[in-house]
Amino acid sequence: MGDAALEAALMRTVVRVLQSLRGWILPALLLGLWEYTSHRDAAHAYAFVPLEQVLAALSERLSDGDLLHNLEGSLLRASLGLLSGVVFGIGVGALMATSTIALTLINPIYQSIRQVPLLGLTPLLGLWMGNGETAKVFIIALASFYPMVLNTYEGLRNVDTRYREVGYVYGFRRFQLFRRVLLPASLPSLFTGLQQAVPMAWIAAVGGELLFNVGAGLGNLMMQAETGARMDVIIVCTASITVLGIAMSYLASLLSAHALRWRQ
Amino acid sequence: MSGNTSAAAANSGPSLLSDLEIRRIDWSRLRVLGVLISPLLLLVAWTLVVRAHWFTEQILVPPSAVLEAFAEVWDSGELPDGLKISLYRLVIGFALGSVGGVALGTLLATSRQAQIYIGPTFNALRQVPTLALTPMFILLFGIGETLKVVIILKSTLFPVAIATLEAVRNIPRQYLEVGRAFRLRPWMQFRRIIFPASIPPILTGVRIALGRSWMVLVAVELLAADTGIGQMMEIGRQMLRIDIVMVGVIITGLIGFSLDRGLRLLEWAMLPWKRR
Numbered sequence: 252m253g254d255a256a257l258e259a260a261l262m263r264t265v266v267r268v269l270q271s272l273r274g275w276i277l278p279a280l281l282l283g284l285w286e287y288t289s290h291r292d293a294a295h296a297y298a299f300v301p302l303e304q305v306l307a308a309l310s311e312r313l314s315d316g317d318l319l320h321n322l323e324g325s326l327l328r329a330s331l332g333l334l335s336g337v338v339f340g341i342g343v344g345a346l347m348a349t350s351t352i353a354l355t356l357i358n359p360i361y362q363s364i365r366q367v368p369l370l371g372l373t374p375l376l377g378l379w380m381g382n383g384e385t386a387k388v389f390i391i392a393l394a395s396f397y398p399m400v401l402n403t404y405e406g407l408r409n410v411d412t413r414y415r416e417v418g419y420v421y422g423f424r425r426f427q428l429f430r431r432v433l434l435p436a437s438l439p440s441l442f443t444g445l446q447q448a449v450p451m452a453w454i455a456a457v458g459g460e461l462l463f464n465v466g467a468g469l470g471n472l473m474m475q476a477e478t479g480a481r482m483d484v485i486i487v488c489t490a491s492i493t494v495l496g497i498a499m500s501y502l503a504s505l506l507s508a509h510a511l512r513w514r515q
Numbered sequence: 516m517s518g519n520t521s522a523a524a525a526n527s528g529p530s531l532l533s534d535l536e537i538r539r540i541d542w543s544r545l546r547v548l549g550v551l552i553s554p555l556l557l558l559v560a561w562t563l564v565v566r567a568h569w570f571t572e573q574i575l576v577p578p579s580a581v582l583e584a585f586a587e588v589w590d591s592g593e594l595p596d597g598l599k600i601s602l603y604r605l606v607i608g609f610a611l612g613s614v615g616g617v618a619l620g621t622l623l624a625t626s627r628q629a630q631i632y633i634g635p636t637f638n639a640l641r642q643v644p645t646l647a648l649t650p651m652f653i654l655l656f657g658i659g660e661t662l663k664v665v666i667i668l669k670s671t672l673f674p675v676a677i678a679t680l681e682a683v684r685n686i687p688r689q690y691l692e693v694g695r696a697f698r699l700r701p702w703m704q705f706r707r708i709i710f711p712a713s714i715p716p717i718l719t720g721v722r723i724a725l726g727r728s729w730m731v732l733v734a735v736e737l738l739a740a741d742t743g744i745g746q747m748m749e750i751g752r753q754m755l756r757i758d759i760v761m762v763g764v765i766i767t768g769l770i771g772f773s774l775d776r777g778l779r780l781l782e783w784a785m786l787p788w789k790r791r
Contacts, residue, residue: 274635281636298655356553363554366775367768368730370646371745373737374752374760379574458646458734477650485650492647 300482308483317472322491324467328384329456329499332391337448339392340399341441347400348407365397369455373462384466387459394455395448402447406440407433439514442507449503453496573755581765584758593747594766601732601743602770604660608667609728613721616672620679620717641673645731649738658739663732670731671724678720682713715786722778729771 282302289299312318343361346353373390380386410433418432460470469488476484558578564570565577588594622629623637645666656662686709694708736745744763751759783790 270631273631277632277636278639355549356556359550360553360557363768366772367764368733368771370730370734370737371748371764371767373734374748375757375764377752378755378757378760454644454646457644461646461649462734462737473647473650477653480654482651482654485654489643489647489651493643496644497642 297480298482300486305483305486308481309487312484312487318487318491321467321469321472322495324471325456325460325469326495328387328460328468329391329452332388332456333395333448333452335388336392336395336452337399337445340396340444340448341403343396344400344403345407348404361400369394369451370458370462373459377463382463382465387456387463387466387468390459391452391455394451398447398451399441399444402440402444403437406437406444409440410436439511442511446500446503446507449499450496453492453499457492573757576758576761580758581761584756585762588747588759588762594744594762597742597744597747598766598770601736601745604663604743605667605728605732608664608732609671609725611664612668612671612724612728613675615668616675616720616724617679617717619672620676621683623676624680624683637676641677645670645727646734649735653739658741662739663735663743666735667728667732670728674724674727675717675720678723679713679717682716682720683709685716686712715782715789718778718782718785722775722782725774725778726771729767729774733767 285299286302288295289301290296309318343357347357347361348354369390372393373386376386376389380389414432414436415428418428423431456468457470460466460468461474464471464474469492473485473488476482476488561575561578565575569575585594619637623634648669649666652662652665656665690708690712691704694704699707732743733745733748736743737749738745740746740749744767748760748763748767751757751763
C-alpha cells in the first residue's frame with residue numbers, strides 16, 4: 252500500500268520532470284543538426300563551426316581579456332549615449348509640453364528627422380563627425396532621445412488638471428509646481444520612455460559599431476571575426492549581445508518598478 | 516473628409532454651423548503655416564552658413580547642391596535602380612515574414628502543444644537583435660539577395676508573431692461563445708469572429724515591423740551590398756559626396772514615412788468600425 256503510493260508519487264515526479272523538458276526538445280534538435288552539419292565535411296565546418304569550438308572560443312576570448320575589453324567598450328559607449336539621450340530627451344520633451352512656441356518650432360523638425368531610419372544617418376554622421384567615438388555615441392543618444400521626447404511630452408501633457416489645480420491652490424511657483432506636481436505625475440510615462448530607450452540604445456550601439464569600425468566594441472569584434480571567417484567568435488559575440496540586451500532591459504524594468512513603487 | 520463636411524455646410528446655406536466651419540479651417544491653415552516656420556528657418560540658416568564659408572565643401576553643401584545631386588543620381592539611374600532593388604527586397608522579406616508571423620502567432624496562441632514545444636525556443640530567439648545576427652548571416656548566406664531577404668524575414672517574423680499571439684489570445688471569450696451559440700463552422704468562426712477581432716492589433720504589429728525592417732535593410736545595405744539605396748549612400752560617403760549622402764537620407768526618410776502612412780491608410784480602409 253505504502254509502496255504503491257510512493258511509486259505513484261515517484262512516477263508523477265518523473266512525468267513532471269519529463270514534461271518540463273519538452274521545451275528543450277526543439278533547441279536540442281537544432282543544435283544536433285548544427286553539430287551534424289559541422290562534422291559532415293570541411294566545407295560545412297567553415298560556416299557551421301562545431302559547438303565545442305564555440306565553447307573553446309568563448310573561454311579563449313574570456314581568458315585573454317579580449318571579450319571583456321570589447322564588452323566594456325560597448326557598455327561604456329551605450330551608457331554614455333543613453334544618458335545624454337535621456338537627459339536631452341527629457342529637456343526637449345518638457346520644453347515642448349510647456350511652451351507652444353517651442354512645440355511649433357521643434358515638433359516639425361523632430362517629426363521629420365525621426366522618419367529617417369536611424370542607422371541610415373551613419374554615412375552623414377561619418378562625414379560630419381568622423382568614424383570615431385563622437386559619431387557612435389551620437390547615434391546611441393539619438394536612439395534614446397526619440398522615445399524620451401515623446402513620452403516626456405505625453406506624460407506632462409496628460410497630467411490631470413485637478414492635480415495642477417491643487418498646485419495652484421497651494422500657491423506653488425513654476426518650479427515648485429514642476430517638482431511637486433508635474434514631475435511625479437509624469438514619472439510613469441518617463442519610465443515607459445526609458446524602457447523603450449534602453450533596447451533602442453543597445454541596438455544602435457551594436458549597429459553603430461558594425462558600421463563605424465573603429466575602437467573597442469562587440470560590433471567591431473564581430474566585424475573582425477567576419478573578415479577572418481571566424482564563426483565561433485561571431486556566435487560568442489551575438490550571444491553576449493543578446494544576453495546583455497536582456498539584462499539591460501530587465502535592469503530598466505527593475506528601476507522603473509522601484510521608482511514607481513508608490514503606485515502599487 | 517474635411518472637403519465633404521465643408522461641402523455639406525455650404526449646401527445647408529448660411530448658418531451658425533458654416534460660420535464655425537470657416538473659422539475652424541482658418542485656424543488650421545494658420546497651424547499649417549506654423550509648422551513651416553522652423554523648417555524654413557533651418558533652410559535659411561543652412562544657406563547663410565554655406566554663404567559664410569564656415570565649413571568646407573565636404574562637410575556642408577548648399578540646399579541647391581542637394582537638389583542637383585538628386586537630379587544627377589536620378590538621371591544616371593543610380594537612385595531609381597537602387598530604390599527598385601531595395602523595395603523589392605523589402606517586399607519579399609516582409610511578405611514572407613508577415614505570413615509566417617501570423618501563422619506562427621496563431622499556432623502559438625491556439626495550440627497548447629505548440630506553446631509547450633516551440634514557445635521557449637521562440638521566446639529565446641526573439642530576444643536576439645536582428646543587427647547582431649548580420650555578421651553570422653553574412654558567413655552563412657554570403658552578401659547576396661538571400662542575406663537581405665533572410666534578415667528582413669527575421670525582423671518581420673517575430674514582432675508580427677507576437678502581435679498575432681496577443682491579439683488572438685485577447686479575443687473576449689464572449690465573442691467566441693456567440694459564434695458557438697450561432698453554431699458557426701470553424702471557417703465561419705474564423706471569418707466572422709476571430710479575424711475581425713484580432714486584425715486591429717495585428718495590423719499595428721505589422722506596421723511597427725515594417726518600420727523596423729526598413730531600418731534594418733538600410734543598415735545591412737550600408738554594411739554589405741553591391742546594390743540598393745543604402746549602398747548608394749555608402750559609396751557617396753566613401754567618395755566624400757555629402758550631397759549624394761543627403762539625398763539618400765532624405766529619400767530613406769520619405770520612404771519610411773510613406774510606408775508607415777500607407778499601412779495606417781490600410782488600417783483605416785480595412786477597419787471601418789474603428790474610424791472615429
